[in-house]
Amino acid sequence: MSQCGSCNKIPKTKSFLGSAFLPLEEQGWPILDTFLRAHPHPLSGYTLSCLAAWNATYQYQWVFPERGTLLISCLSPAENKRYLLQPLGLFSKESQKQVLAEAGALKYPLRIVGVDPAFVQAFPDFAAHFSVSNERDNYNYLYQTEDLAKLAGRRFSKKRNLIAQARKEYSWTVETLSDTTIGECRTVVKGAQSERHDAASPHLEQETLAVGDAVRLFPHLSFDGILIRIEGKPAAFSIFEPQNADTMVVHFEHALRAFKGLYQVVNQETARAIQERGYAHINREEDLGDPGLRQSKESYYPMRLAEALVLTFSS
Known part of the structure; x- marks a missing residue:
């Protein structure tokens, strides 16, 4: 039936x-x-x-x-x-x-x-x-929301230092993404692409397509997110949604590398926004085997990893 x-x-x-x-x-x-x-x-x-x-x-x-x-x-x-x-x-x-x-x-x-x-x-x-x-x-990398929002303790000292340096070099504002501002995420993606000097991998091309569709479909789905502006212009964003009753999953996060420390800023501001929404845990998805991405995710000290298995038919 x-x-x-x-x-x-x-x-x-x-x-x-x-x-x-x-x-x-x-x-x-x-x-x-x-x-x-x-x-x-x-x-x-x-x-x-x-x-x-x-x-x-x-x-x-x-x-x-x-x-x-x-x-x-x-x-x-x-x-x-x-x-x-x-x-x-x-x-x-x-x-x-x-x-x-x-x-x-x-x-x-x-x-x-x-x-x-x-x-x-x-x-x-x-x-x-x-x-x-x-x-x-x-x-998938699972974190305590409070850890990423506060960055307390010696293990997060490098993250706090980068954010402190960023605060000396530029100021930023944070706003919740809305149906009227979601389109500005495209500006950040295009800017981030122009900063790259190496050829984009197939996955990066696929992610760019996925971000574009997330932006287009934002009003019709359960997406949430934040937009960071520097001097009034969009410079970073994250798009997330509830995964379950106590976990928010961050699907997309982009920032302009021209602003030193901005990735650390958007990471913390995202965690603060998620904490305000009452979610105890954050899923920051997978690293896809990229060494740099793996190092970055591990440097935020996940509480645990959610395993992924593949079953291949044999008989």
């Missing part, structure tokens, strides 16, 4: 894994948003806003193969193959059998990406048909 009758009004795509998946289009957002909020995932990619922002790259599709179970598929840009995100909800024995049977009929090994270790523990018989590997590059 379908999760809701209105799904029948949305044009279906070609069958995948024996089910007629739906494109991630706006008419289906309320159904998805309700279900995703009822089944929060520890990784950042399982919110409607995140899926919508990255949809141009990953071409997400979704289906309720049974009431209480959601399957989301994604396209791998590098391989041009369709995979699954972790199944959410009930995921009954019948649904498991269907996925396994259809996986065996694929011309390539099915991969299930962004998997929480708890899923493997909850469905051991299903997981036994897959090889399981850690995907360290996609671990």
